[in-house]
Amino acid sequence: MSSRTSTAILLLAGSLACGGEPEVATRPPDASPASVAGTYEFEGVTAVIGHEDQSRKISGTVVMTQEGSSWAASFELETLYPGPDGPVPAQVVGTGGGAISGSELEGSAETQIVASRVPGIDSHFTLIPATFGVRIVSTSVGTVNDDGSITLQIENRAAEGESYIPTKTTVRGVRRPD
Numbered sequence: 001m002s003s004r005t006s007t008a009i010l011l012l013a014g015s016l017a018c019g020g021e022p023e024v025a026t027r028p029p030d031a032s033p034a035s036v037a038g039t040y041e042f043e044g045v046t047a048v049i050g051h052e053d054q055s056r057k058i059s060g061t062v063v064m065t066q067e068g069s070s071w072a073a074s075f076e077l078e079t080l081y082p083g084p085d086g087p088v089p090a091q092v093v094g095t096g097g098g099a100i101s102g103s104e105l106e107g108s109a110e111t112q113i114v115a116s117r118v119p120g121i122d123s124h125f126t127l128i129p130a131t132f133g134v135r136i137v138s139t140s141v142g143t144v145n146d147d148g149s150i151t152l153q154i155e156n157r158a159a160e161g162e163s164y165i166p167t168k169t170t171v172r173g174v175r176r177p178d
Contacts, residue, residue, distance in 0.1 A: 033100035034144035037066040038178070044171030046079065046156070056080050058092065062173055071105065072097040081115050081133070090115040096138070105142040105150070110135065110159070135159035138169075149174045 040062045047055035060077030074095045081090035091114045098107020113133035137159050142152035150173045158164035 032102070033066075033069040034103045035066065036064050036071050036100060036105070036144060036150065038175045039063050040150060040173035040175050042075075042077065042150075042152075042171045042173035044152075044169060046167050046169040049155075049166045049168050056082075056087070058169060058171065060092070066100070069100050070097065071100055071107065073107075073109070075109075075111075081113055083115070088115045090133070092136075094136075096140070098140070100144075103144040105140070105144065105152070107140050109138045109140065109154075111138065111156075112136070134162045134164045136162070136164055 041059070042062055043057075043059040045055050046058050047053075056079050058077050058079040060075060062073050062075040062077075064071055064073045066072075072095070075093065077092040079090055079092060080087035092111050093114060094109050094111030096107050096109025098105060112135050115133055135158070136156050138154050138156045140152050140154040142150055144150055152169070152171050152173070154169040154171070156164070156167045156169060158166075
């Protein structure tokens with residue numbers, strides 16, 4: 001489950017700039033890996049591959065660690081997930097990891113959709129039962145931008161034995177101040 005990620009890993013997972021890819025300056029790859037450790041707020045959009053008009057916003061938090069040229073991340077993102085009775089609030093939670101080469105990231109992630117069983121109510125709301133939905137595997141590629149933000153392109157598909165229409169997520173994450 002290796003893939004390329006510009007981290008958002010998160011994934012996550014990631015991709016939430018609603019309406020296209022962000023325009024940001026990127027630094028050229030170099031011999032030393034960019035520093036990515038930290039907590040990021042990601043925003044972007046997830047779209048059904050081949051049906052980009054079927055898209056939804058996604059946003060949330062990704063925590064990244066780094067050891068040399070390897071990174072790992074855990075994330076929790078929020079979106080509206082399509083359901084039989086219309087979109088329902090859902091979280092996309094998971095972990096991922098990969099490699100950093102200069103300012104370029106690549107990696108993979110495993111995620112799961114967690115949705116509320118009560119239409120219109122967030123699954124985090126106290127005492128509201130949640131449904132643990134489809135498991136998703138993702139591969140990603142990304143870039144650490146000159147301003148320290150991360151831009152990711154994430155390809156998502158169903159984990160073995162699951163059913164999920166393949167999507168592509170485009171996100172940009174900004175590191176929180178320490």
